[in-house]
Amino acid sequence: AIANEPRFAEEAEKEPIVQTLLDTAQKLEGLYRHASTHAAGIVIGDRPLSELVPMYRDPRSDMPVTQFNMKYVEQAGLVKFDFLGLKTLTVLETAVKLIRRRGVDIDLARIPLDDKETYSMLSRGEVVGVFQVESAGMRKALIGMRPDCIEDIIALVALYRPGPMENIPTYNARKHGEEEMASIHPKIDHLVKETQGVIVYQEQVMQIAQELSGYSLGEADLLRRAMGKKIRAEMDKQRERFVSGAVERGVSKPQADFIFDLLAKFADYGFNKSHAAAYAVVSYQTAYLKAHYPVEFLAASMTLDMSNTDKLADFRQDAMRLGIEVVAPSVMTSFRPFEVGENKIFYSLAALKGVGDAAVEHIVA
Structure with missing residues (x-):
């Protein structure tokens, strides 16, 4: 601002106090305003971190925290990882356990990534409970894209954000042969072929x-x-x-x-492709379970969202659409989690307003 605005220099020549203020401002520029802790950053070293970087204890969490920011942590030879908690992983685990009760052992790492029934469901926009794609905007994008491979879901995860989402119609039109893929340069066209000529990653x-x-x-x-x-x-x-x-x-x-x-x-x-791919695979896994084991998947989803009445209403409505009976809560048939039967979901006692875990444990004991 000082270089681009000549009036700063003029005023500084007239008024010494202005020059003092400008000098002070330049010294303050770039200094830290406050200290905060990264939401998910974990630093890992080959020895106690106190031997490598200055540490303090966060008064809010009582966790040991580096006083270096992530740039200086890297310069000190350490690596910062972002470890994010994801409730969806527990939904998947719970659903797999419920499915196992019927004698089917599912290894999510080995499910086929080209399952037609899964992609057909996604293309119809039937995505209640499906990770990353259940919002109204994502549902509309899915219906327009009609994905038929995991690469489509990866691209959608990366594209569906402010800015890149303007490329979704172009991606879809080229995918379905409604628009020819424009060449950027013959030497690099093959690098953007899988994303329909759009630079995504x-x-x-x-x-x-x-x-x-x-x-x-x-x-x-x-x-x-x-x-x-x-x-x-x-x-x-x-x-x-x-x-x-x-x-x-x-x-x-x-x-x-x-x-x-x-x-x-x-x-x-x-957007980082590896990040998008990780999220897309989890999204596909939830879609696969919903397409093939809707009772267990919805029961698991309801268990993990039992405190969210709006979500429970969405899940119940989706179950009814699929012809799955949601059995009203009863002290005779209900437990803390949502349980499953033959094309049935037994409503959880703990999901009832005003009924806590302690009361449920006493009832079902």
Whole structure:
């Protein structure tokens, strides 16, 4: 602001106090405003962390926390992992246990990823309880996409966010042959073929830089970081490196500049494919169980959401749509979790308003 606004310099010359304020502001710029703890970041080292980084105890959680931020933690040679809790995994575990009671042992890691019944259900938008895709917007996107492979679900998870979602109609139109896939450049078209010519993943940016401009994998990762963080000075350096490398490999300078700008635009919404794939697989697993074992899947989902009356109403309505009987709660047939019978779900006593776990344990004892 000081460099771009000449009136700052003019006022500083007139008023010493203004110069003092500007000097102080520049010294304060970049200093930490407050300390907070990352919601899911876990640092792992090969020795006690207190030997490597400064530590303190978070007064809110009483957990030991590094006083370094994640950038300095990496510079200290440590690795930060994000460990996120996911209730859906417990839903899957509970459903598998219920299915096992009927003599069917399911290994979710080995279910087929090309199950037609699962994709047919997703294409109809019957997604109540299906991880990541049960919102109204996702349901509409699924119906338009009509997914038939796991790659479609991965792409949808990555695309369905502010910014990239504007590419969903293009993806769908090209997938169904309603629009021809536009060529970015013959040397890199194969890298975006699986996403219908749309750049969706950070990994695609890295691959394009490698193939078109001769980046090493490490250099490509630096490009990805620069684009993701919008570091202007670093972006200018990367443009020079990218364009010169592409020109050396037979790409015209205007084409190289165009492709770099395309990648830079992508930086506004780039998504990590491995992250999207992990979520998409869990989404598919929930869809597979719902398509083949709806009674057990819905019972497990209701058990894990028994305190959410709106969700319970959605699950019950979906069960009725599927012809599954939801048996009213009874001290004779109900327990704490939602239980299953032959095409039946027995309503949980603990899901009743005002009935706590202690009362349920006393009733069913």
